[in-house]
Amino acid sequence: MQLTILGGGGFRVPLVYGALLGDRSEGRVTDVVLHDLDAGRLDAVARVLAEQAAGVPGAPAVTATTDLDEALRGADFVFSAIRVGGLEGRAADERVALAEGVLGQETVGAGGIAYGLRTVPVAVDIARRVARLAPDAWVINFTNPAGLVTEAMSRHLGNRVIGICDSPVGLGRRVARVLGGDPDEAFIDYVGLNHLGWLRGLRIAGRDELPRLLADPELLGSFEEGRLFGVDWLRSLGAIPNEYLHYYYFNREAVAAYQAAEQTRGAFLRDQQARFYEALGHPGAPALKTWDATRAEREATYMAENREAAGAGERAEEDLESGGYEKVALALMRAIARDERATLILNVRNGATLAALDADAVIEAPCSVDANGAHPMAVGPLPGHATGLVCSVKAVEREVLAAADSGSRATAVKAFALHPLVDSVAVARRLVEGYREAHPGLAYLRG
Template identity: 70%
Template sequence: MRLTILGGGGFRVPLVYQALLGDRGDGRITSVMLYDTDRSRLSAIGAVLRQQAASAGTAAPGVDAPVVTETTDLDEALRGADFVFSAIRVGGLEGRTVDERVALDLGVLGQETVGAGGIAYGLRTLPVAVRIAQRIAAVAPQAWVINFTNPAGMVTEAMIPHLGDRVIGICDSPSGLGRRAALALGVDPSTAFYDYAGLNHLGWLRGLQSGGLDRLPSLLESGDALASFEEGRLFGADWLRSLGSIPNEYLHYYYFARETLAAVQAVRQTRGTFLLGQQSAFYAETARHPEQALELWQKTRAERESTYMVESREVAEAGERDERDMAAGGYEQVALSLMRAIAHNERASLILNVRNRGVLRHLDDDAVVEIPCTVDANGARPVTVSQLTDHQAGLVCAVKAVERSTIEAAAGGSRGAALRAFAWHPLIDSVTAARKLLDAYARELPELAPFRP
């Protein structure tokens, strides 16, 4: 089978390839096509992947690594693909730094997928994602599309009119939360069912079924168990018990918005600025020393993971991330499990971004939600979960309205729709602030020029 990776020069691509190298089953991916608009980034990541393959060949002789090909031609990348993995970043990390800085300068939280930054990111990403969806429909209509491009739920919903249910959004946050909660209980994560629901980067674990019992209440009762994993430390036992659930880590930006904003404003550089400098150094050093590509990537990745959401952890006094919090099993494993389930009709249960289809009564059937699904050769189908509480539904419906206004604005260039998206977001507290945000982003981001007054 052939996998095409859009954004093939991206820093996290080797995680996907490493997962493919670990797949020894029949019918595994044998060909990987990397597509990117930046040839130098493609060359750097290609060098990392070739060195990964060489290392895997030594460890597992007789097992051929997937053949890697690189291209800057989109149609060439898509032809013959069985699966398309989309992980593009329109505007690069330079755009992310603008997303963050503009918001912070106006006293609003700046984060790449949450709040003002996420709206700006969506406005410039959605037109590109839709054009890609149209090309996939024309060139590779048989392909299944796995979307990891952020904001993942919003982008997936915008691609569905062109690809239908053959596009499925993924994120590693829900599965990581479920895994950590199960381990804190001493439960095998692979045997548990996670009652999880919401939107991408806006969901809650409301139950953890194991052995016919919901084990979440016992987890919430144990201070020691909660303190043993990241979300427990991040939100604190008292707040989690008040909620009766465990939020996705990104909800820290909502529940502790004031403290997180102060912490982000106090640091020398934003997350985007840090990553821009770090990754620019990686690509430059790899160009000078391609024979060290894998070693350089591994070193850079370790630093990247250890500093993830550092401001939120400082607010919560959660300490450094431990090995269990950073353990393997992220989005690359979700993607591999999804591909195998579809390609080989191997029934799997995964938390994915798909159409609601009546599961959550507060949202319409076509709203993309993040929810447990059963996956087989026919694709992903959402399963029944408990309904959202009034609090959860209120927040989810508000953010879904923001997502849809962003999609409308990106599709038609409507300044009014873009303004609504900013003004309606729970983390933006006035229409005046929303208008200033839109104007500032339109001035600084070339892709948002159509929204200038």
């Protein structure tokens, strides 16, 4: 079975390959094709994978190419993890937004809209090529903004594109562990949009244990989300929000922390990864050891500004465990390829899951997965405050898709202006001009 990884020179690709190395079952991935526009990055990542595979019998064969059509031909699964504009683009997204006093995070607010506007046209082109060159392939999308990009691709691939994210998985595992349950056995009642969802229940052996957690202030404050949001706010909500909702609930504090930081997250990762790829430009450098050290630093500094704003301190060792998007991707591929039913939190078309949204809107929810793909499970309705936020952000995503399709600058302004974290139409207009100046790829926005 062939897996093609788009963005194959990306830093997190070794996580996916590491998961594949541990799969010894029949029908596993035997061939991995890496695609990237940067041949140097491809070579660096291929070296890491070669060291990972050393001594592992039957390790998937790895090839690399800068030719997209070549990479797609023969694919059974396509894993899309591209970054249009690179980390320099992410740093610019943050910089332009913060100059206007609004959030520049890559998936939330102004930064997420800018990233979506330059990513959607590329993702749509990929979707069209997959439909032409590998019509039977399943696309697993990890490209951010994940929900928005998955919805854009679904207009050309239907239900054969499925979005994944490690954030809900990490949240569910932390809550299950605090409650003394097995994270692999617990059912997570979670729904919303990507980076905009709430854990409303966690069933262990058929019993919802979330009320026990909410009733115990000491237990509730013992894990990352409890420290990030505060015990009182979580008890008021009666749910555990995805960590990205900190940008909404504590927006003023988050923006102030980002403005005060020595450098933004995007700038930090840009510089860090530049050092990594530069180091691997030397033939004798230990590829896997260098990658491991860089990843450890990356994980430890994740959402550092938010934790500072909340007074949450450094990340606890138990919170450094990855949500495991690579494990979700592997479980998803296995369920489809072998018709082994699995339950996973995924980004898929809504159908009738959330009554407030139309059937084609991509949501993030527990899904039953089999050979026919991912099917969202029935969930209880969201409370009014959550429904309002979901509908508002989904409306913004639709304006982003419309702007990317039409090239309308006015529609792009509308997308920014309607977002809950952009507080002025005048700011929205300046953001569009600032982003057009920073990103040549947004020159298509006219009129």
